[in-house]
Amino acid sequence: MPLVRVHNFTISLDGFGAGEGQTLEAPFGHAGTRLMSWAFGTRTFRQMGLPGDGPGSDGVDDAFARRWNDGIGVEIMGRNKFGPQRGPWTDEEWKGWWGDEPPFHTPVVVLTHHARPPIEMAGGTTFHFLDADPVEALRRARELAGEKDVRIGGGVDTVRQFLAADLIDRLHLVIVPIVLGRGERLWDGLEGIEDRFAIEATPSPQGVTHLSLTRRAR
């Protein structure tokens, strides 16, 4: 059975995966770039088009970052990751944060209560909009993925829902040593979840810690 994986999902020391006040200008709210800056300097993220000098770093952070799209056939993302709009779609011109050719190159299932026709982008990415719970969304995503794995792309609420439903096989978390104080918490309602996973911790010279959670045999 193909796996359900999460990659490069980053939280603060106090467990927030996004700050407060998320907007078009500040997708991570008051967290700004502090959560994801560990990744911006890697070769993987430079190749995705993140700005910066040189080819990017090639150490442990890149080793973890690089695996995000290996063998992935589909991504499931929450609506908040797709864009800053809430409620019914008022701006149908919005096609995500990623420009004309998004870095996914696979189908992407966007969870939303507001139906909308699919959007086909350059480079193989198609956004499908789906009103479904995690189990149904995963069923649909597996159809789109064929034999390949499913990535749960975030945001926080989406990852938490799939963890709560025990649908995740591999979870790569990055803990950044900052205290955000407010925003969206990953761990709410997930007491005792560690029992399901084998966990390995790896530090990086940047001061972040990579946690690899692997689902134990069911």
Next chain:
Amino acid sequence: MPLVRVHNFTISLDGFGAGEGQTLEAPFGHAGTRLMSWAFGTRTFRQMGLPGDGPGSDGVDDAFARRWNDGIGVEIMGRNKFGPQRGPWTDEEWKGWWGDEPPFHTPVVVLTHHARPPIEMAGGTTFHFLDADPVEALRRARELAGEKDVRIGGGVDTVRQFLAADLIDRLHLVIVPIVLGRGERLWDGLEGIEDRFAIEATPSPQGVTHLSLTRRAR
């Protein structure tokens, strides 16, 4: 100036330093022994009298644990670390969790709103009971410590108060990969505290991560 240090202070992935429902039988509440079990197997903790077979481990966990009493002249602890009683002292026979000869071997300042005469124990530990805010408690503790450092011993609320008052120079935190879900949170009210510290992360083969926070020059 002698330093103010915290050692072996352990939190869960979701930032809890103690669980819910702390009692005489369960000093860490529903967390049980899960927070501190990384330490119980070390040579340092075996020498403090923790039960277990053999002399204890001698690796990175012990290297961190061992420093807790080096150059320390006094400990400040909250009343909840001293014992499970709340409110006025009804059981004056209670002399802490640690038996007739506690492992501190220094004066210990116990913060409480309820005054009580000092208790002198075997081996050099004397418990002094003090109703004071962190600044005043530290002033008094420095008098007791002479030229030596001050350790803030916990619990959670005490460490958080001293962090909030910016009185801590060195903070050794241990992050255990469990999700407690409820209890006492360390980070509440400490947004942005990372700006004050240089931070280094070190993993241990047990799966815990040691964070060393060193106060930047003031």
